[in-house]
Amino acid sequence: MKEALGLIETVGMAAAIEAADTCVKSANVELIGYELTRGQGMVTVKIKGDVGAVKAAVESAKVSAGKVNKVVSTLVIPRPAQGIQGIIESDSTVGIEREEDNKKEALEDNKEVEIVKEEVTKQDEKKKMQQTKK
Structure with missing residues (x-):
């Protein structure tokens, strides 16, 4: 994966939807999808794009989703290793084509x-x- 990867982990689907919406509206990023994590109602939103855009999108999403519910963590990986693509685009990821x-x-x-x-x-x-x- 040559593009940067952004992850926003929230509590609840409403916060995740807010995060995803904010990401795609605030920067030129592509929504990969979301993944329901095991337990505690957490949802991870996955995005990709150029490093600056992903950083901006994740920061914006952190603020907006935090107003809906708790943001557990965020992460930006500038150039993810090729080997982790299977984790990023797993069968558990909803919305990915x-x-x-x-x-x-x-x-x-x-x-x-x-x-x-x-x-x-x-x-x-x-x-x-x-x-x-x-």
Whole structure:
């Protein structure tokens, strides 16, 4: 990951949503998603972007989310090691779009289109047969 990583850990979903909203409105960052941590109702919001933008977004989110509920911790990692990408973009992260998910959706969409085309073709053939019988 070449971009900076920002984490905002809050108590409660409302504070997490406030943090995420503030992040994307206050700086040019991308929301990776959120992760529900085990116990105590904590939620971690994950963002990425250029270092300055991530720092600004995390600081803004810390203040705004703190008005809703407790902010447990924040962290900015300027250039995270490649090996931690699996932790950042884990299956527990909600809201993240993975490439393989997008590919599966595209394949499913293509299959649905083919099925519809076949049905339309069959209907057209039936209409032609009915017209020739008349």
